[in-house]
Amino acid sequence: MVIEGKEPCPHVELDFAANTFVFSGTCYPENTAEFFDPIFAKLAGHLNDLTDAAVLFELKLSYFNSGASRAFSQFFEILEGCASKGNAVTVNWYCEEGDDNMIELATDFEEDFQAATYAVVVVDAF
Numbered sequence: 001m002v003i004e005g006k007e008p009c010p011h012v013e014l015d016f017a018a019n020t021f022v023f024s025g026t027c028y029p030e031n032t033a034e035f036f037d038p039i040f041a042k043l044a045g046h047l048n049d050l051t052d053a054a055v056l057f058e059l060k061l062s063y064f065n066s067g068a069s070r071a072f073s074q075f076f077e078i079l080e081g082c083a084s085k086g087n088a089v090t091v092n093w094y095c096e097e098g099d100d101n102m103i104e105l106a107t108d109f110e111e112d113f114q115a116a117t118y119a120v121v122v123v124d125a126f
Contacts, residue, residue, distance in 0.1 A: 001042075009035055010061065016046050019053055024060035024126070032067035040075050047082040055079070055087055060094040060126045061102070069105070076112045083115035090117045097122050 005011025005025040013022040021043060029035035047055065057079060059072070076091070083089035091113065093106040106120045 003039070010064075012039060014039070014043065019050070019055040020058075021056070022058045022060065024058075026063045027061050027068040028063065028065035029068070032071050036068075036071040036075075040071070040078070043075070044078045047078060047087075050082060050087050051085070053087045055082060055089045057089070057091045058094065059092070059106075062096070062099075063102075073109070073112065076109060080113055080116050083113075083117075088117075089115070090119075092119050092121050094121045094123055094126055096126065097124055 001012075001014040001016070003009070003012040007026050008028040008030065010023045010025045010027040013020075013024075015021070064072075079089050079091060093109065095102045095106050103120060103122060110118050110120070112118075
């Protein structure tokens with residue numbers, strides 16, 4: 001499932017067969033719940049049914065607002081729950097080198113994870 005990104009909403013790629021999920025671009029939808037709720041409901045339903053699976057969730061955001069931050073925080077709880085059930089969940093948050101604000105924000109989410117693997121990955125550009 002692919003949702004083409006158009007500002008203010010991110011590009012979303014959900015590959016349920018490969019358990020690979022990517023959000024990229026900018027993320028500041030006017031109605032956060034309207035945008036995220038259907039996506040996260042599908043993801044949560046899928047993740048709750050997994051057993052001994054590998055899951056990869058990647059964020060490649062150049063900007064996100066506080067509403068998106070709250071939405072991701074809530075979804076990270078679902079990912080952590082999936083990992084707590086024995087699934088190998090990896091969350092990679094990509095940040096562009098020199099974007100200290102984004103790196104700091106991404107690093108702040110690390111404390112939300114105990115069972116899942118979480119990494120802030122600094123790249124030249126994306």
